Amino acid sequence: MTYEVYIGDRTFSSWSLRGWLMLEKFGLPYQTRFVGLYSGTMAADLAHIAPARTVPAMTTPQGFVLTDSLAMAETLVENHPNVALYPRDPAARALARSICAEMHSGFSALRTECPNMIAYAWDGFVPSEAVLADLARIDDLWALARARHGTDSPWLFGDYSLADVFYAPVALRITTYGLPVSPAAQAYVDAHLRDPAFLNWRRLALEETYDPWPYPLDLPRKPWPVNVS
Secondary structure, eight states, X not given: OOEEXXXXXXXXXXXXXXXXXXXXXXXXXXXXXXXXXTTTOHHHHHXXXXXXXXXXXXXXXTOOEEOSHHHHHHHHHHHOTTSOSSOXXXXXXXXXXXXHHHHHHOOHHHHHHXXXXXXXXXXXXXXXXXXXXXXXXXXXXXXXXXXXXXXXXSBTTBSOOHHHHHHHHHHHHHHHHTOOOOHHHHHHHHHHHHXXXXXXXHHHHTTOOOSSOXXXXXXXXXXXXXXXX
């Protein structure tokens, strides 16, 4: 029973990271298929799994095609009831589903002004008021999840869940652009930076090359943080 997950690149594609993490972090069997997101071959690479047009996409062992990360997540929950992709507690599960959906559909300023990129960090980026508003909402959601359902674990609901999958690229954007968050939120960001799955993802990302470099900024670069507290 093996899934196939279609991803773009590792350096820039935040949604690809989500699609991969929801299989990798929960020990579900999968194979990775790469799509030419920046080389211009995406349509051809996905043509055999219509109606998929973007990444991530996933095919199930039964041959069903999922074309969106939230649909992928809910299908995995349905197919694997014994795997705690969402928290087991009903109240925690409801909140986790809600904040995943809000991530999926919201925070447009953060997404637009801070494209995902994990090769290095930018020095001197100044966030807009709209980005700061998105960050404040995210900080509130993380704090609420931890206050109601968190434990001594670094993750939002105690055990790692789909909520952490959906917010992993947010943690990386905060790192890349040096965005201001509360100390508690920064501790959560640091947990993602230390996560072995992400470290492996980034190791492979550093093997990717681009010409030209997508999403350039006229700012100094600084090293990606390696040792986090």
